[in-house]
Structures are given as C-alpha cells and as structure tokens.
Amino acid sequence: MTSTRPARGPLEVPQAPKVDADILRGERRRPRPARAAWLIPTAALIIAASWLPALWFYARHDHIDRLDNPTVAGAADQACAAVSSALSATQGLSRTERITAGNTAIDQLITTMDALGPDALAGDYPSTAWIADWRSLHSARNDVAVAMSIAPTTSLVVPLTPDGYPITLRMIDASGPSCEQAITLAAAP
Numbered sequence: 001m002t003s004t005r006p007a008r009g010p011l012e013v014p015q016a017p018k019v020d021a022d023i024l025r026g027e028r029r030r031p032r033p034a035r036a037a038w039l040i041p042t043a044a045l046i047i048a049a050s051w052l053p054a055l056w057f058y059a060r061h062d063h064i065d066r067l068d069n070p071t072v073a074g075a076a077d078q079a080c081a082a083v084s085s086a087l088s089a090t091q092g093l094s095r096t097e098r099i100t101a102g103n104t105a106i107d108q109l110i111t112t113m114d115a116l117g118p119d120a121l122a123g124d125y126p127s128t129a130w131i132a133d134w135r136s137l138h139s140a141r142n143d144v145a146v147a148m149s150i151a152p153t154t155s156l157v158v159p160l161t162p163d164g165y166p167i168t169l170r171m172i173d174a175s176g177p178s179c180e181q182a183i184t185l186a187a188a189p
Contacts (some may be wrong), residue, residue, distance in 0.1 A: 003066050009041065016019070022181070026101045036135060037160065046111070064125065065124055065126055065129060065173055065174060066174060067124055067126060067127055067174050067175050068091060068124060068174075069123050069127070070121065071116065071120050071123050072113075072116060072120060072121065072123075072124040073175075075112055075113060076113065076127075076130070076179060077175075077178045077179070078112070078179070079109040079112045079113060080109070080175065080178055080179035080181075080182040080183075081178075081182070082105060083102075083105045083108075083109050083151075083182040083185075083186065084104060084111065084113075084181045084182040084185060085155065086101060086104070086105035087101075087102050087105060087182065087185040087186060088185065091101060095148065095152075096145055096148055097143060098189055099141050099142075099145040099148075099189045100145065101121055102141065102185070102186055102189060103138055103141055103142065103144065103145075106134055106137070106138045106141075106186060108137070109134060109182075110134055110135060110138070113127070113130075113134075114131065116157045128170055129170075129174070129177065130170075133159075133167040133168075133170060133171045134171070135159075135186035136159040136187055137159065137167065137168070137183075139159075139173075140157065140158065141189055143184070144156045144160075144189060145189075148164050152169055154187055155186055156187060156188065158187055168183050168184070168187045171183050
C-alpha cells in the first residue's frame with residue numbers, strides 16, 4: 001500500500017536553543033544589581049507623588065482648633081495685647097476695680113472681633129467659639145464681682161466646655177501663645 005500523503009521536502013529538525021555554560025552547570029543567571037537599581041527609586045517616586053495631593057489639601061484646609069485666617073488672627077493678637085496691657089495696669093487697684101477694668105478691656109476685645117463681620121469670622125471655624133468663650137469668661141468675672149459684695153474671698157470658677165474642658169485652655173489652643181497672657185490674667189481676677 002502506498003501512502004496518499006503528498007510528498008514533502010526533507011524533514012526540518014528545529015534548532016535547539018543555545019545554552020549558556022552556567023545553565024548547564026545548574027546555575028541561573030542572576031540579574032546584575034544595576035539593572036534592578038532603577039526600580040526602588042521609581043517606586044519611591046510613585047508613592048511620594050501619590051501623597052502630594054493629600055498633603056496639599058491637608059495643608060490648605062481650615063484647622064478647626066486654630067485661628068488661622070490672617071485677618072482674624074491679626075485682630076485677635078492686637079485685641080489680646082490690649083487686654084494684657086489693660087489687665088497688667090490694674091495691679092494697684094482693688095479686686096473689684098480690677099475686674100471692672102478687665103471687663104472693659106474684654107468688652108473692647110469682643111467689639112473688635114465682632115467688627116470683623118460674620119463673613120470673616122465664618123471663614124475661620126473656631127473664631128465664633130473663641131469669642132463666645134471670651135463672653136463666658138466676662139460673665140464669670142461679673143459673677144465674681146457681684147459675689148464679692150457678699151463673700152470677699154470669692155474666686156473665679158472657669159466655665160467649662162460641654163465635654164468638661166476649661167474654656168481658657170480651649171481659648172489658648174485656638175489663639176496660641178499670643179493671647180495666652182491675656183487669657184491667663186483674665187482668668188485670675
């Protein structure tokens with residue numbers, strides 16, 4: 001019987017791949033460190049670049065615990081300086097006179113801050129609470145002045161936030177060291 005297959009040319013044997021001598025000995029060829037050295041800096045650069053937008057938005061957001069609007073913070077610094085100097089100047093007066101003079105300075109601070117307007121204050125989140133804290137401290141000082149007519153050794157009880165945090169600490173946290181002296185002097189009539 002004869003085959004019905006068409007005749008083909010001679011069979012082609014595929015060429016065997018060239019083999020390195022290291023592979024024949026069982027050793028794999030390792031990549032040189034210089035070839036992979038670009039991977040680490042590239043990966044670090046990609047990771048750093050992915051964090052840049054997050055850092056940018058974090059740096060530009062309104063901090064909820066700090067007077068950071070330049071207009072509001074500048075007015076607060078000036079008003080606190082006026083309160084500090086007014087309270088420091090009352091050292092020779094009686095306690096009731098010190099409270100009255102200090103409250104006049106605090107009234108001026110509140111008026112100065114309110115004069116900035118609701119738009120400027122709304123643009124700096126803690127400003128309204130900071131001004132409300134000054135009002136609370138003013139009221140507590142008035143209460144001490146009234147109570148001193150009955151009990152001359154009455155001391156000021158610093159009002160607390162709803163979560164039990166003294167408003168004076170919250171005020172210092174919001175305004176920073178520029179108002180710390182004014183707040184400290186106002187809390188100790």
